[in-house]
Amino acid sequence: MTGIDIFKIWAPTEARWVDWVRPVPFVSIDNGFEVYEVIDFTIPNISYIKESKKDTAIIVDLPGNESIKEGLATAKLGFRPIPIYNGTDEQKGAMATVDNHSIKIGLIKGARELQKMEISNDAPPTFLLDSNRMNRFKMNVSVFDNSWDIYAQDIPSAEYFLKNGINKIIVRGEKIQKDLKKILYKFQKKGIKILYTNGYEEPKEVKIKKTLEKDD
Amino acid sequence: MKLVSIPKDKYNDYRLNLIFNAYKWDPQFLDNNTVAKYALVITEQEHKELEKLTEKLDKETRQAEEILNKNLEFTKPLALPKKIYKELKNMKNYQPEKHIRLMRYDFHPTIDKNWVVSEVNSDVPGGFAEASIMPQIAIDVLKEDKYWYKNFGDILTNAIVKKVKPKGTIMLVHCTSYSDDRQVMQFLGDKLKNMGFNIIYGAADHLRFKNNEAISILDGNEGKVDGIFRFTPLEWLIDIKPKHWQGYFDTITPSCNHPIAIFAQTKRFPLVWDFLEKQGVDLSTWRELLPETLEVKDAKNKESYIYKPACGRVGEKISIKEACKDDEYEKIIADVKKHPKKYLAQKRFNSKPVISEDGESFHVCLGSYSVDGKHSGYYARISKLPRIDSNAADIPVLIERGCE
Numbered sequence: 001m002t003g004i005d006i007f008k009i010w011a012p013t014e015a016r017w018v019d020w021v022r023p024v025p026f027v028s029i030d031n032g033f034e035v036y037e038v039i040d041f042t043i044p045n046i047s048y049i050k051e052s053k054k055d056t057a058i059i060v061d062l063p064g065n066e067s068i069k070e071g072l073a074t075a076k077l078g079f080r081p082i083p084i085y086n087g088t089d090e091q092k093g094a095m096a097t098v099d100n101h102s103i104k105i106g107l108i109k110g111a112r113e114l115q116k117m118e119i120s121n122d123a124p125p126t127f128l129l130d131s132n133r134m135n136r137f138k139m140n141v142s143v144f145d146n147s148w149d150i151y152a153q154d155i156p157s158a159e160y161f162l163k164n165g166i167n168k169i170i171v172r173g174e175k176i177q178k179d180l181k182k183i184l185y186k187f188q189k190k191g192i193k194i195l196y197t198n199g200y201e202e203p204k205e206v207k208i209k210k211t212l213e214k215d216d
Numbered sequence: 217m218k219l220v221s222i223p224k225d226k227y228n229d230y231r232l233n234l235i236f237n238a239y240k241w242d243p244q245f246l247d248n249n250t251v252a253k254y255a256l257v258i259t260e261q262e263h264k265e266l267e268k269l270t271e272k273l274d275k276e277t278r279q280a281e282e283i284l285n286k287n288l289e290f291t292k293p294l295a296l297p298k299k300i301y302k303e304l305k306n307m308k309n310y311q312p313e314k315h316i317r318l319m320r321y322d323f324h325p326t327i328d329k330n331w332v333v334s335e336v337n338s339d340v341p342g343g344f345a346e347a348s349i350m351p352q353i354a355i356d357v358l359k360e361d362k363y364w365y366k367n368f369g370d371i372l373t374n375a376i377v378k379k380v381k382p383k384g385t386i387m388l389v390h391c392t393s394y395s396d397d398r399q400v401m402q403f404l405g406d407k408l409k410n411m412g413f414n415i416i417y418g419a420a421d422h423l424r425f426k427n428n429e430a431i432s433i434l435d436g437n438e439g440k441v442d443g444i445f446r447f448t449p450l451e452w453l454i455d456i457k458p459k460h461w462q463g464y465f466d467t468i469t470p471s472c473n474h475p476i477a478i479f480a481q482t483k484r485f486p487l488v489w490d491f492l493e494k495q496g497v498d499l500s501t502w503r504e505l506l507p508e509t510l511e512v513k514d515a516k517n518k519e520s521y522i523y524k525p526a527c528g529r530v531g532e533k534i535s536i537k538e539a540c541k542d543d544e545y546e547k548i549i550a551d552v553k554k555h556p557k558k559y560l561a562q563k564r565f566n567s568k569p570v571i572s573e574d575g576e577s578f579h580v581c582l583g584s585y586s587v588d589g590k591h592s593g594y595y596a597r598i599s600k601l602p603r604i605d606s607n608a609a610d611i612p613v614l615i616e617r618g619c620e
Binding site: 003004007008013019020022023024026027086087088091092093094095141142143144145146147148149152153156157159160 | 228232235236239240241243244245246247249392393394395398416417418419421422433434435436437438606
């Protein structure tokens with residue numbers, strides 16, 4: 001399968017929310033890309049949510065492929081996984097801050113799993129993020145920094161969520177990272193309930209505090 | 217000019233084709249699809265006029281920057297960041313013929329007169345693949361042989377070939393954390409690689425300078441660099457504080473763009489025109505096309521002026537009230553009051569919307585490129601609002617043969 005074939009599986013044109021699938025990791029996937037990669041791709045069982053609800057979206061923010069596998073677990077419950085990975089490839093030969101390569105393998109393997117599932121075209125979304133994205137540690141200046149942030153423009157607006165019946169967003173991760181906090185703080189102000197779960201406990205509502213932005 | 221629809225049954229494939237074959241990696245911005253459902257078709261006459269105006273503006277701009285480079289004491293009204301101002305004196309060795317000068321002038325059709333130019337993207341204009349591959353994909357979909365386009369990418373890379381040694385190493389300097397920067401660089405890098413160059417994707421701090429020549433320190437890619445293509449805005453270089461970033465100002469390594477671009481990049485450029493004209497620089501085309509531009513304080517109590525940030529990009533922080541969301545307008549006005557020198561006041565022009573075949577109305581920003589003084593193609597965006605910003609949609613520009 002080529003990048004475009006895999007993209008079409010993740011973003012079927014007739015489904016809702018797929019306009020936000022970020023093309024970045026897909027565009028550099030070529031035929032035979034994954035041949036030498038062996039990874040465990042067992043889809044986990046999740047217990048923090050039992051079924052999809054029309055008023056609830058999820059943001060899965062876990063390291064690398066874990067986010068894809070967990071996204072597929074929510075797909076089994078009726079959510080539409082929306083990958084929004086935005087990290088680029090490092091310059092050939094250079095050490096990089098983030099491994100964006102493994103995301104591509106996960107998207108290929110995930111596409112095969114998705115093909116086996118039937119997800120309703122109007123399923124609510126699960127947005128998938130790599131929690132390693134903000135790894136900016138550089139042992140020296142010669143390292144290629146391909147870390148990235150999620151910005152408000154990368155997902156639907158609060159108004160769009162509300163207009164489409166979503167008034168709750170569950171964040172599943174090890175914590176709510178600061179780039180996400182900036183976005184969700186504004187969502188909360190506009191009436192969207194933000195819940196958090198570490199994957200073991202029931203999602204609980206959280207109040208996100210304002211993060212000081214450069215523009216404020 | 218007119219809008220020609222991409223056939224509805226072909227639009228999804230067209231968009232997908234742009235994503236995968238035309239480096240359009242950002243097809244969605246917030247709730248907006250950034251791929252227009254139309255092509256913008258201009259007549260041969262409009263094209264000839266824009267070509268002529270672009271080259272005249274370009275000649276004036278390049279003359280202006282050479283004069284300013286020799287008379288730095290008169291650049292104060294530009295209110296450039298202090299750290300940049302300090303480095304300007306190091307550009308004395310600037311030789312225009314050694315570097316590649318790329319600019320994009322933003323034209324708008326208006327109700328009052330034919331064209332208005334809102335600004336020049338003098339430092340790091342983008343939109344390369346949209347101006348090079350997107351029009352061909354649109355022509356293929358429209359299946360019309362009456363349309364043609366100027367391939368910007370071909371013209372830019374041919375200019376690079378003339379100034380960088382064959383098979384040399386070129387670093388594409390950009391913010392490596394931003395995929396929307398990388399998509400522009402990837403287009404250019406793939407094209408230059410096919411022409412035999414060794415391409416390095418790197419950040420501003422991956423270059424060092426020795427004897428005014430650039431050297432890559434990027435891990436696994438160390439060594440001499442024969443050409444610099446910079447997509448990191450000059451004013452961002454000082455924010456990220458790379459060691460030895462000052463080397464960009466006096467390097468003899470062929471650069472596109474050399475920091476000389478900063479004089480016209482600031483939107484406060486018109487505030488030094490009086491001085492330039494006294495030095496004999498002809499700015500008549502600029503005077504004709506750019507709306508009146510004033511210091512913020514001089515626009516007080518005057519009607520129909522908007523505020524623009526001196527270092528603004530992609531329409532950010534322009535005080536067009538109906539285009540601002542939430543409390544954005546109030547925030548801009550508060551910032552203008554706090555930092556008037558970081559802004560300018562410009563007479564607002566009445567953009568003339570173009571109506572599509574299906575009756576939709578769009579404002580147009582038609583970016584017209586120049587490379588080393590020659591007109592080199594178009595990059596356009598359309599929006600339902602008069603401010604053309606990141607929410608606008610990219611649209612291919614086609615020229616209709618024989619259509620005067």
